[in-house]
Amino acid sequence: MAEKYLPYGRQIVDEEDIRAVADVLRSDWLTTGPMVERFEETVCRYVGAPYGVAVSSGTAALHAAMFALGVAPGDEVIVPAMTFAATANCVVYQGAKPVFADVDPATLLLEPDTVEALITPRTKAVIGVDYAGQPCDWEALRQVADRHGLALVADSCHALGATLRGRRVGSLADITCFSFHPVKHITTGEGGMAVTADGALARRMRLFRNHGISTSAAQREKAGEWFYEMTELGCNYRLTDIQCALGMSQMRKLETWLARRRELAALYGSLLASSREEPAARPLDIKPGVESAWHLYVIRHPQRDAVFRTMRARGIGVNVHYVPVHLHPYYREHWGTGPGLCPAAEAAYAEILTLPLWPGMEDRDVTHVVSLLRGNNIL
Numbered sequence: 544m545a546e547k548y549l550p551y552g553r554q555i556v557d558e559e560d561i562r563a564v565a566d567v568l569r570s571d572w573l574t575t576g577p578m579v580e581r582f583e584e585t586v587c588r589y590v591g592a593p594y595g596v597a598v599s600s601g602t603a604a605l606h607a608a609m610f611a612l613g614v615a616p617g618d619e620v621i622v623p624a625m626t627f628a629a630t631a632n633c634v635v636y637q638g639a640k641p642v643f644a645d646v647d648p649a650t651l652l653l654e655p656d657t658v659e660a661l662i663t664p665r666t667k668a669v670i671g672v673d674y675a676g677q678p679c680d681w682e683a684l685r686q687v688a689d690r691h692g693l694a695l696v697a698d699s700c701h702a703l704g705a706t707l708r709g710r711r712v713g714s715l716a717d718i719t720c721f722s723f724h725p726v727k728h729i730t731t732g733e734g735g736m737a738v739t740a741d742g743a744l745a746r747r748m749r750l751f752r753n754h755g756i757s758t759s760a761a762q763r764e765k766a767g768e769w770f771y772e773m774t775e776l777g778c779n780y781r782l783t784d785i786q787c788a789l790g791m792s793q794m795r796k797l798e799t800w801l802a803r804r805r806e807l808a809a810l811y812g813s814l815l816a817s818s819r820e821e822p823a824a825r826p827l828d829i830k831p832g833v834e835s836a837w838h839l840y841v842i843r844h845p846q847r848d849a850v851f852r853t854m855r856a857r858g859i860g861v862n863v864h865y866v867p868v869h870l871h872p873y874y875r876e877h878w879g880t881g882p883g884l885c886p887a888a889e890a891a892y893a894e895i896l897t898l899p900l901w902p903g904m905e906d907r908d909v910t911h912v913v914s915l916l917r918g919n920n921i922l
């Protein structure tokens with residue numbers, strides 16, 4: 544009999560979530576209604592940010608952040624090479640240039656010194672990525688940004704619930720972006736949110752998600768008005784009430800799911816550490832003072848490709864996060880990037896493997912994954 548496929552990540556949706564969605568479907572407002580604000584308030588309260596702007600994806604949140612900060616043609620924005628393409632694409636959407644920074648080989652996070660070395664008079668902002676759920680050193684990045692008058696954006700699409708020295712991700716950068724894609728910590732199907740402590744930035748992001756039009760249909764209806772004006776070029780990046788209801792219901796389970804992610808990660812860590820004196824499969828380092836949100840469990844292995852094939856053949860949905868962005872054909876062709884630009888990210892890319900990690904997994908799933916690695920002599 545074929546073994547059950549174990550994906551690297553997946554959502555959990557229960558009856559309470561389904562009821563919350565069905566209630567909205569029976570209500571008057573499917574979009575731009577009351578659920579949007581309630582979801583924004585719930586996430587803001589949790590992450591410790593005064594303002595939240597719910598949008599249709601994490602990518603939309605990053606794009607809205609770039610718009611709100613006034614990133615424009617002629618500007619440069621520093622981004623890590625080891626991330627999903629969306630982190631850099633949002634810069635290009637605004638006509639600006641992404642400048643790729645290499646990452647720390649032990650954590651795959653953006654390092655303040657590397658950022659500082661890439662700053663030019665054109666640099667407008669820095670986007671750090673909380674890779675795999677581990678927060679960047681936002682305090683050190685903040686010092687660099689302040690020294691050079693730059694905006695600091697957190698791509699925390701991996702890190703809802705992570706903390707740095709007791710402070711939750713969401714309150715550590717000028718704008719923090721989250722994703723609610725099904726493999727993330729909570730889901731709205733597709734969805735995202737940009738949070739900030741700056742009311743003016745929040746207003747600009749709200750404008751941007753609604754075509755650059757200053758009032759929503761709901762506000763006009765309430766005020767008995769029809770007139771509206773488009774003051775900026777925006778997008779339709781709205782998140783529906785249907786999705787926000789799902790998100791609110793999912794938020795109730797977030798702490799339990801985070802705790803389970805942490806337990807499973809600790810189990811992987813102890814099993815991998817006890818496998819051999821010098822195991823070939825090495826987890827990434829977690830820095831002191833950090834509580835990761837454990838979006839991904841990433842190991843490095845010198846025979847990564849062989850391990851990937853063996854594990855997939857046994858029904859384990861291992862994956863690779865990520866192809867360094869500067870190696871994608873689009874960036875090579877249009878921005879002249881290529882191999883050699885970010886050696887640590889490129890060396891990591893040859894070795895990284897994401898093992899399954901999501902809160903619906905049982906301890907025995909982790910034991911099974913590690914015993915397959917061990918049984919195939921690939922530990």
Ligand SMILES: Cc1ncc(COP(=O)(O)O)c(C=O)c1O
Binds near residue numbers: 698724734
């Ligand atoms: C680091 C990072 N940034 C941005 C995104 C984009 O999020 P979304 O898929 O919600 O657009 C992702 C999605 O996986 C991501 O991993």
